[in-house]
Amino acid sequence: MLEKSWLVLDAFRPTGGPLRLADVAERCHLPKTTAFRLLTELTAIGAVARRQDGYYLGRRLFELGCIVPLERDLRHAALPFMHDLYEATHETVHLGVRDGLDVVYVEKIRGQEAFALPSRVGGRLPLTCTGIGKALLAYAGPDLIEEVLGRPLRRLTPHSIVDPRRLEEAIGQIQAAGLAYEREEAQIGGACIAAPVFHEGAAVAALSVSVPLPRFHPTRLAPAVKAAALGISRALSRPFPAGPV
């Protein structure tokens, strides 16, 4: 039952709803009755909310989601530096972590002249198609790099890197410079520059600034991104205040 209930919750990706009973049943490949039963229970629990137009993910998920410690602690450390970076650039600032072969976006400050980006907090994109992902990959160690190079590379745009040799080359450059660049690999018309954030010698996250391509001036952005990432790394090496603020 438990596994099925999470299947149901996942059916609400990526928008959180609204879904009708029949939609949920179909997405989960569950009998209608089972889906109904699960939705009813999840609604009682608060993990799902029912409105006139259908079911939505519910507040209880929001409340628990906010206290997931990894992401919470990382956000806590990173947000001041991200705000500084945002104030310096007024462009979209992202913080992401690696989970398997994906970037999971942990925080995002949208730029003033925001353009549509495929990223969202809590969302995932392939490591190999994004600045953050490549920065994380470059410092993830030889085993993971090997693994990634040994698989078909995913493509988000015609510019996405799908040639393992190109990727290997890019990784080398990232390792040399401590910075990752991305041009239209995740989004046509978009570019970004990313730097890894370290904790106890490992790259636990990466920080990026995303820009429309015509406005992309790497040499101008690089020092600010690097400084902010370094600031976060330093903040992460200090102990956290105990308990909730």
Next chain:
Amino acid sequence: MLEKSWLVLDAFRPTGGPLRLADVAERCHLPKTTAFRLLTELTAIGAVARRQDGYYLGRRLFELGCIVPLERDLRHAALPFMHDLYEATHETVHLGVRDGLDVVYVEKIRGQEAFALPSRVGGRLPLTCTGIGKALLAYAGPDLIEEVLGRPLRRLTPHSIVDPRRLEEAIGQIQAAGLAYEREEAQIGGACIAAPVFHEGAAVAALSVSVPLPRFHPTRLAPAVKAAALGISRALSRPFPAGPV
């Protein structure tokens, strides 16, 4: 099983972990074996993560929590205005909604000289002890006001309003001015000013600026808070872009 599993997840409030098996069992009043079984399954699902020092809430909750639509849509609309307000004041900016008799904090931008506040995103505080809560209450309609006034009022500090007559008076003032003030009711040494955010004639959220008391100048803050809240209300009356950004 489903209900018990959410009991287990709630055992991780408010910090998200670390908890040992025995802690979880005790908090949930469940037999150790049951708690172990549930934790093991939740770990397999990704809702809980196990580390050397114990169990934590897991990433899957984070990912789903980010797409809970009410909070997501409200954040999306409010964040630009909150950033503007933050840039104008450099103080802590909150956005909260009402759930039952609580404020649930939906977003928070921490001030540069942050001081410890009891609020956190995804957390709850009593309506009657906070600026946001009082703003929400004032526009929640007579039934809820009656209900709240008819119950013992909760206290967070010695300054918290626990006299129904005082609260009623405060509500009247908020309704007259369209602004709620709070002085040391939620936190000794803290103050804030809050304004409601409307959507289709109802106060669906409220926005506040929180300040250490010595720095609290309501007349200076009021126009900015009110303008930002109005901006959010306006943004909420416009249709949203469909799907994830």
Next chain:
DNA sequence: CAATGCGTTCCGTGCCACGGAACCCCGACC
């Protein structure tokens, strides 16, 4: 009116959630 599609209820069946007891491991203490 009939058909269709939506959600909801009913209930027989067999799956599995439950949890006490036993077990294993490790660290602390005598």
Next chain:
DNA sequence: GGTCGGGGTTCCGTGGCACGGAACGCATTG
């Protein structure tokens, strides 16, 4: 070194309940 206690893990009999097909109720459409 042996014992104890506390942490977690495994085992398995039992009865609780998850499951889902079928039936039902309602609204809409042709």
